[in-house]
Amino acid sequence: MRLMVSGGGTGGHIYPALALIERLKQLDPTTEVLYVGTHRGLENKIVPAANISFKTIRIQGFKRSLSLDNFKTIYLFLKSVHDAKKMVRDFKPDVVLGTGGYVSGAVLYAAARLHVPTVIHEQNSVVGVTNKFLSRFVNEIAISFEAARDQFPIDKVTMTGNPRAQQVASTVSDFSWNELGLDEQKPTMLIFGGSQGAPKINASVVAAIPEFNKRDYQIVFATGQKRFEQVNQQLQQVAVEKNIVIRPYISNMPEMLPKVAVIVGRAGATSIAEITALGIPSILIPSPYVTANHQVKNAQALVDQQAAEMITEDQLNGKSLVAAADTLMQNEKLRTKMASAAKQMGMVDSADRLIELLKKAQEDNL
Incomplete structure (x- = not known):
């Protein structure tokens, strides 16, 4: 599988993605992954340290109050979508996964416009702004809390849990x-x-x-x-x-x-x-x-x-x-x-469930 992943800003968006990538490579060592983030987010340090191919686009979030900065945000979003489309065309992913954060908004929207299968993963019980926006365009939506289900188009939603759970549950420890x-x-x-x-x-x-x-x-x-x-x-x-x-x-x-x-x-x-x-x-x-x-x-x-x-x-x-x-x-x-x-x-097979959803999105698009 050729997987493009985007998510950033906080560890809550990044670590589930890394857990999923780790599990996917365990199941299929030929898996190729490209992670798209920003140069300012935590992903800029965490993802390369995990030996995962990493590229950045420039984007920022909207201010909640009236601000001239929001015009810059719109410009950056449109430019980042253009840049993300080029990355999608170059990498040719089988499926694109977004785990939240502003950067995933541009990448997943770009992929959807190019008719590449797309999946978003929502970690929290309250849906983030980016995932709420993307829910209209993506093929599948994975959730970690049942409370998030009715905040999305119901026919797209699957409960998978958080991939981090499977990673932690499988850790072998002799700590004392x-x-x-x-x-x-x-x-x-x-x-x-x-x-x-x-x-x-x-x-x-x-x-x-x-x-x-x-x-x-x-x-x-x-x-x-x-x-x-x-x-x-x-x-x-x-x-x-x-x-x-x-x-x-x-x-x-x-x-x-x-x-x-x-x-x-x-x-x-x-x-x-x-x-x-x-x-x-x-x-x-x-x-x-x-x-x-x-x-x-x-x-x-x-x-x-x-x-x-x-x-x-x-x-x-x-x-x-x-x-x-x-x-x-x-x-x-x-x-x-x-x-x-x-x-x-706990859903200890959460990474496997999300991988199955990625495969479903890919197969439904064939």
Whole structure:
């Protein structure tokens, strides 16, 4: 298969695409892939590092307020569609996949105009602007949450789940808590606010540490690389006991996750895919700084199935964090019940399902 992929801006659009590409190459080593992104997005670093052919086009998003900049956006979109058409003609893909972000809008629209089979993948429960626009032109639409189904033309929609889930579920790990100086036999909670860290989460953990010091369970707290020194300064006058490990970033997250008793973190699409694939009880703290508040809706999908607890950021502080942590970490039966509920929501064959949808789009176009 010759596959063109486009998606960028955030890791939530990029990592599902990389997981799909990895699985596709496992199934068919002759697969050829071209990834189209922007020079400013995270994909500019992440995709080439994965040894995937990468090209860029220039594009930007619309301002939500009246702005002369939007005229430039229109110009760039039209130019990017022209550039994308040339890439499609040169690469001659069998099918083109879009995973979100402004760049995928131009690439998928260009491919559709050239009558090349097209598929979009929506990771969140609330449909993004780009995928909503593209839904009128593409052949197939893959979703990760049932809540997204009625936001698209119903006859095009297939539930596939998020390819990241299959990638994480298939990871073989021999990780031990001993590597961090912790007790292998004690339940361990991971607190992680994203690669850059989340200020409110970090502040709440700092406030909670005097109480966490007294607990029999263990905590691994990833502050985010940018905020590690700030957290250390805040903790200069606070004792941190041996049951707590603080790191700027977890580089081996896929290997660590299967050992985690409870995870505390954001409710982005990639995180949800990992949590449900592995069946990890979670305390979700949705980011309030995302479009259409979609992380709250992502989290609510798990809460409704009794697979997670949720603390909204306006309710988050040291006291509420300790209370939620104690509820789960001191009740093994509840953790087991939540883990089962989370795993039932996970779609561990999600990459395979999306690959089948790509093949369907290709075959229907023959």
